[in-house]
Each structure stands twice: as structure tokens, then as C-alpha cells.
Amino acid sequence: MSSRLQNLMQKQDVILNAICLLLATFFFILALSNLRWAGNFLTIDSLFMTAVCLMLAGVFMINPALWAHEHGLFAAEEKGAAPAVDLHFEGTTKLFLAVLGGLLGMTLVEVLLAYFKVPLELMLTILLGLSIIKAALIVAYFMHLRFERISLMLTLVPMLVVCICLLLIFFPDSFRLNKMRTYNQPPTTTTHE
Amino acid sequence: MSTHAEVETAVTADWGGGTLPYRIGHKKLGMWLFIVSDALTFSALLIGYSYARLASNQWPTPFKFSPSILFSTTMTLCLLSSSFTMVMAVKASAHGNRRAARRWIGGTMLGGLLFLVLHLYEWNHLISEGLKPFSLPKEWLERWPQASPLFGATFFAITGLHMFHVFTGFCYLGIVALTIRKRTHEDVEVSGLYWHFVDLVWMFVFPMIYLLSVDFKG
Structure with missing residues (x-):
């Protein structure tokens, strides 16, 4: 039973990673071709498209990267098992001063x-x-997230970033509103008391 | 047939942890979740402000580099250095040195108080110039005849909510400092998280509200 389950999990891993990698590549290519198609790169539309594509590519890369991490591909970073509850405090005064200096x-x-x-x-x-x-910098060092377990960061940050990016959906409407107004009305000063 | 347990051991590698899945206590996790929701509140407000600004024909840019921008830069410095003293407080508390932690928290509160005083002084100045939530001062309207009256609404709403957060954090830190003997290290750390978050929000409010409204012609 145990070996069958392990087999199944391995197959699942492979399929999931393949799908994720495929999607990530797709979005990466989309970002690149967007750069080619857009005549002027430094417009808000083009930057928005590029940012969204790159972000999605990054999100899809999380799973394969975690898998690779688990299977020891980046094993050089790992040094022994961490304790069950982390109460000690990492980071020296020098590090915090450096972060403060960077912020200033x-x-x-x-x-x-x-x-x-x-x-x-x-x-x-x-x-x-x-x-x-x-x-x-503030979140990683002052709020200490860099020294926490990676699962905490993965629970909090990507969700927040995606939600905030979803709010950007309103901007096309604000451009439309602006154009509508200037198109229909000659500028007047009487609208504001 | 203990498949459930087997699945659990299989996923333990990165996501397991039994009663402490993130290897932090429940208070700290609660504060993190609150911070995430509060971050969404502020980002919605800032995006609403950007929406109003982009949808307007004209947006007043009234802040002269000297004194307005320099003034708000001083406020930023207060908040940043208070964040640093808060880190030192958490560090002292981690080493079990409660007296030092209390002193550092006192320094943090001083920074916060200075920020509040400067901010209120600035609000007072703008209100006396005639800025209201839904109307602009006369001189501004002469200079920017089509300017959106929403400037005041966005300015007071965003900086006001942030000021309220600073005030709340000030009270919170005061309580933690006064009762520090009964507090565990986690309590100090959680209050620190809140204070850093207030600082983090200002890192977005300051450029978007102040620096982007610098007087481009003055």
C-alpha cells in the first residue's frame, strides 16, 4: 500500500510540475512577445501586460521550485533540521542598521x-x-518574515499580491471616464464651486 | 490501512507541523492575518485615489518642495527610525532583557508621537488654507481651474486612516510597555509586527500622496 501510494504521489508530482512549467513558459513567452508587439514599451498598458504575465509565470513556478527544493536541488542552503518552535531571534544590530540605511x-x-x-x-x-x-525590506527583515518558515510567506504574500493586482482592473475605466469627459465637454470652470 | 497517516507523512516535508503548522504561535499568526486584511484596505484606498486622479481632468499639485515635502520627509524619518527602535526592542526582549525592551519601546513611542504631532500640525495648516474634504481652497482653484475637488477627500481619508493606525499603535505599545513584566516575548514581537506594518503603509502613502503632488512649476 505504502509503495503504491508513493508511486501515485510521484506521478501526481510529475504531472502537476509539468503543467505548471508549461503554463509558466507560456506566460513568459507571452510577456516577451508582448514586448515585441508593443511599439512603445513604456506605456501603462504595456507595462501592465508585462507585469501581469511575469507575475503569473512566477506564480506557476512556485510549485516546481518547491518540489525541486524538497528533492534537494538547492540543498546547499539547507543546514540541519529546524527546531519545532522557533523562539530564538536571528539578525544582528549591524544587519538592522544596514536595512535602515537602505531604507533611508x-x-x-x-x-x-x-x-x-x-x-x-x-x-x-x-x-x-x-x-x-x-x-x-521591511517585511523581510524588520517583520522578520525572512527568518520564518517558508510556508508562512507562501501563505501570506502571493495571495495578497494577486488580490492587489486584481484591483488594477479598475484603471481602464478611469481612463475611459477621463476621455469621455474631455471629449463631450469644453472645459468649464463653473462645475466646481 | 492507514492511508491518511501516510499521506500526512508524505506532505509533512514542507507543510506539516501538527498544531503549529507555521512554527509560530497563534497570536502571531492572527496578527499576520490582520495585517494582510489591513494591507488590502490600504491598497484599495490608494487605488481608489489613483482612480479618482486618473479620471480627473486636472489634479492639484500643491505641495511645494520647501516646506511641504521637506516637512513630510521629516515625518517619514521619524517613522523609519521608530521602526528601527522597535526592532531593537524585539531583539532585547528575545534576549530576555525586558528593561532594555521597555526603553526601546519608549523610543518607538516617542517617534510615533512626533509623527502624530507633525502630521496634525500639517493638517491644521491645510485646513486653515481652506482645504476641505469636498472643496479646494480658492487660490488652488485659480491656479488649477478644472481641478477635482476630490483631492481633499482622498488626502484626508488616506492620511487620516493612517494617522488613526499610528495612534492605535501608540496606545498598543504603551500598554505593552507598561505591562511588560507580564508579557511574553511573543507579545512584544506581535506589537512590533503591527508597528512595522504602520511604517510599511507610510512607505506607499508618502510617495503617492506627497511626492506625486509636488508643485511641478513652483
Whole structure:
């Protein structure tokens, strides 16, 4: 019974990993071909498409990567079994100071962007990129998620990222609203008291 | 026929763990789940703000680099350094040094308080200029005649909710610091998680509300 079950699980693993890898490749190719098709790469539409495709490819890669990790493909990182309940605290003052320094540095860059009055769209892209890096640093080191079990991170983070990305579905509507308004009305100042 | 147990051992490698599946206590897991839901609240608000801004013909960009942006940068520094002191508090508590943990938490609360005072001062300044949730000051309307009146609504809603979180965190940390003798290390760590989350939210509010509204012509 035991060996049959193990066989079954192995087959399941192989099929699941194959499907995941296939889908990941598909989305990766879609992202690349989107880059080719889009004439101007730095538009919001194109960036959105690329980001969504890459994200989906990444999500589908999680399962094969975990499987590979379990089967010792990245075994160099593992050192012995972890204790049942982790109460000790990792990270030194030096590490936290370095993280703080990084956060302050990135804030400084952001403020400098405002000082030099970089064009709005470019500024938005850079600001969001830097903010995501800063958020990742805070979550990983200050909130200690890097030192927790990987299953906790996998439970909390991908779900949150997908939900937030789903909220982006509203943006085409806001563009439409904006165009509708300027198309139909000549600009007036009387609409606002 | 103990297939159930066999399946369980087969998946134990990464996802098992019996009563502690994530190898953390239930309080900490609860705080993490709360943080996830709160992160969704804030991202919905920020995306609502972006929606209103993109759907408007014109959006006021009233914050002059000096003093407005420099002022809010100071607030950011307060919050970032208070996050650092909170990490040190958790570290001290992990080493069993409760006195040091209390002192570091005190430093964190000081940073939070400074942030609150500066923020309220700024709100007061904007309100006295004439900014209200659904109307803009007269001078702004002269400069941006088609500007959306939703500026005030988004500004006060987002920074107000964040300010409320800072205030709540301030009270929470105060309680933890006062009763630190009865607290376990986990309690201190959980309060730290909340405080870092407040800091994390500001890392998105500050660029999106302040830096993107910098006065591009002034």
C-alpha cells in the first residue's frame, strides 16, 4: 500500500510540475512577445501586460521550485533540521542598521526625484518600484518574515499580491471616464464651486 | 490501512507541523492575518485615489518642495527610525532583557508621537488654507481651474486612516510597555509586527500622496 501510494504521489508530482512549467513558459513567452508587439514599451498598458504575465509565470513556478527544493536541488542552503518552535531571534544590530540605511537611502532618492521635478509618469514608475523594494525590506527583515518558515510567506504574500493586482482592473475605466469627459465637454470652470 | 497517516507523512516535508503548522504561535499568526486584511484596505484606498486622479481632468499639485515635502520627509524619518527602535526592542526582549525592551519601546513611542504631532500640525495648516474634504481652497482653484475637488477627500481619508493606525499603535505599545513584566516575548514581537506594518503603509502613502503632488512649476 505504502509503495503504491508513493508511486501515485510521484506521478501526481510529475504531472502537476509539468503543467505548471508549461503554463509558466507560456506566460513568459507571452510577456516577451508582448514586448515585441508593443511599439512603445513604456506605456501603462504595456507595462501592465508585462507585469501581469511575469507575475503569473512566477506564480506557476512556485510549485516546481518547491518540489525541486524538497528533492534537494538547492540543498546547499539547507543546514540541519529546524527546531519545532522557533523562539530564538536571528539578525544582528549591524544587519538592522544596514536595512535602515537602505531604507533611508531610498527615501532620499525619492525626495530628490521630487526636488528635480522628474516628469510625472517616470516618477510614478520609479517611486512605485522603490516603494515595493522598501516594503519588501521591511517585511523581510524588520517583520522578520525572512527568518520564518517558508510556508508562512507562501501563505501570506502571493495571495495578497494577486488580490492587489486584481484591483488594477479598475484603471481602464478611469481612463475611459477621463476621455469621455474631455471629449463631450469644453472645459468649464463653473462645475466646481 | 492507514492511508491518511501516510499521506500526512508524505506532505509533512514542507507543510506539516501538527498544531503549529507555521512554527509560530497563534497570536502571531492572527496578527499576520490582520495585517494582510489591513494591507488590502490600504491598497484599495490608494487605488481608489489613483482612480479618482486618473479620471480627473486636472489634479492639484500643491505641495511645494520647501516646506511641504521637506516637512513630510521629516515625518517619514521619524517613522523609519521608530521602526528601527522597535526592532531593537524585539531583539532585547528575545534576549530576555525586558528593561532594555521597555526603553526601546519608549523610543518607538516617542517617534510615533512626533509623527502624530507633525502630521496634525500639517493638517491644521491645510485646513486653515481652506482645504476641505469636498472643496479646494480658492487660490488652488485659480491656479488649477478644472481641478477635482476630490483631492481633499482622498488626502484626508488616506492620511487620516493612517494617522488613526499610528495612534492605535501608540496606545498598543504603551500598554505593552507598561505591562511588560507580564508579557511574553511573543507579545512584544506581535506589537512590533503591527508597528512595522504602520511604517510599511507610510512607505506607499508618502510617495503617492506627497511626492506625486509636488508643485511641478513652483
